[in-house]
Amino acid sequence: MVIDAHCDALLKLWEKKISFHSSEELQVNYVKWINSPVKVQCFAIFIPDDVPAESQFDAALEMITIFFEQVVDPYDDIKFISNRNDLLSLKENERGAILTLEGCHSIGNDINKLKTLIRLGVRAVGLTWNQANAVADGVGEPRGAGLSSFGEEVVELLNKENIWTDVSHLSYQGFFDVMRLAKFPMASHSNAKSIASHRRNLDDKQIEALIQRDGWMGITFVPYFLTDFEDANIQDVINHVDYFIDKGAINCLGFGSDFDGTDKFVDGLYDYLDYRSLLTNLQINELTEEQVKKISYQNFIDKFPRISK
Ligand SMILES: [Zn+2]
Numbered sequence: 254m255v256i257d258a259h260c261d262a263l264l265k266l267w268e269k270k271i272s273f274h275s276s277e278e279l280q281v282n283y284v285k286w287i288n289s290p291v292k293v294q295c296f297a298i299f300i301p302d303d304v305p306a307e308s309q310f311d312a313a314l315e316m317i318t319i320f321f322e323q324v325v326d327p328y329d330d331i332k333f334i335s336n337r338n339d340l341l342s343l344k345e346n347e348r349g350a351i352l353t354l355e356g357c358h359s360i361g362n363d364i365n366k367l368k369t370l371i372r373l374g375v376r377a378v379g380l381t382w383n384q385a386n387a388v389a390d391g392v393g394e395p396r397g398a399g400l401s402s403f404g405e406e407v408v409e410l411l412n413k414e415n416i417w418t419d420v421s422h423l424s425y426q427g428f429f430d431v432m433r434l435a436k437f438p439m440a441s442h443s444n445a446k447s448i449a450s451h452r453r454n455l456d457d458k459q460i461e462a463l464i465q466r467d468g469w470m471g472i473t474f475v476p477y478f479l480t481d482f483e484d485a486n487i488q489d490v491i492n493h494v495d496y497f498i499d500k501g502a503i504n505c506l507g508f509g510s511d512f513d514g515t516d517k518f519v520d521g522l523y524d525y526l527d528y529r530s531l532l533t534n535l536q537i538n539e540l541t542e543e544q545v546k547k548i549s550y551q552n553f554i555d556k557f558p559r560i561s562k
Contacts, residue, residue, distance in 0.1 A: 256293040256550040258471040259442040261514030263316045273323040280512035280524035289525035293349035300359045309359040336559040356382035377417035389427040399426035412436040415559040432462045437558040442473035442509030471509025486520035
């Protein structure tokens, strides 16, 4: 069993008008899902930056409509997850779908828009993508600023609503502002910078801070976040797992694949169906059953901030 904290299937469904049921263009589709060990999937709302600012919130609402109309409603065995109780009450044959937001650019500087997205079911909020927005600078913004006062207001709302504050893509300064302010910090899809030097990865100070703040972090299967070399394979994923565990992250670690968010693939880890061989490889790699369980799903459930409602 696996819980995956990040995929971009909604973006592909929104852009390409393809079918969630079995489109081969999707790494995450219904048929693959029910044949995979993935129990729960987070579906990110990500608005590409070529969408004009005034249309971005509408685009976010369109993706939420797609989420319910194509992912949740047509299937009796897919349940919408709003809180930890929903996670815990999934039956054997059922799977759970969670809505998340990747980057606050779509809310502009309007806290009511974020309140609306939370009402509609968003349960983890990434503050930025790579660029700057009204909340903070992203990791690709040379200025490198931290949270604005509006950004602090956003984090306060997330704390009050028991929603995760996601630091993947956030600037270095923003990361530590979140560590200071957020009750529920997470890095939904980021790897270890000591192994792969990409700017999106977490350095040791950040990993330690997330552990100290009882946060959650998801290892992601994007080749250039896994290694500084051209290609990546399953062993590279395992190297990151081992590294995070060595740093003391066994109770904070999980997976955030970024399936459908990248067109470069890890050898042997092409889509949902390959999670099975990743789990087998983790066990071969001398992780205990208990450790594999924590990383695959238990940590995510234990830390899911919203208990009910
Ligand atoms: Zn991302």
